[in-house]
Amino acid sequence: MSKNRRAILGVLLFALLAIGIIFLLRSSRSTSERMPGSFVSGSGSEQILYPVDRVIDGDTIDVSIDGKTERIRFIGIDTPETVDDRKKIQCYGPESSARMKALLTGASVSLEQKPDEDRDDYGRLLRYVFLEGRDIGAMLLYEGYARSLCFAFPHPKCSEYDRLERIARDGRRGRWGVCK
DSSP, X not given: OOHHHHHHHHHHHHHHHHHHHHHHHHHTXXXXXXXXXXXXXXXXXXXXXXXXXXXXXXXXXEEXXXXXXXXXXETTEEOOOSSOTTSOOOTTHHHHHHHHHHXXXXXXXXXXXXXXXXXXXXXXXXXXXXXXXXXXXXXXHHHTSOEEOTTTSOOTTHHHHHHXXXXXXXXXXXXXXXXX
């Protein structure tokens, strides 16, 4: 084999190796940079699906449970206000509500109860909400539509929810890149 062919072959092999390394590095990013696995429900049991009747805002929905409409307040997250008459519309509130509507309008969800608390002071059911097995509260935190409420209302997923908020905040995602 001539020197030119060996040189060309060497360059091609080097290029393929470099491309392979880049591909491996991109696919093996740290957990904090990738879409977290916490978006998937940890429960292996059969999930009951409840139709979403209405999206109220970014952290509250109405679902039909046994023929009755129940208001659901997402556990552990808070989105900017859009419907409270006592408050003005907050920064990134319309975007958070729109995201929730895009996700859940016409959908059916499964619900997971907080072990130590069933309802809040307004009578709303407190639940983790899952769409096709994905934790919607975790998604909203990761995408920057919500903030974690663990400082005020501890719950079993606090460490994960706080971590997801940090990822969004550090990456200036959603509200963290727009609101002061």
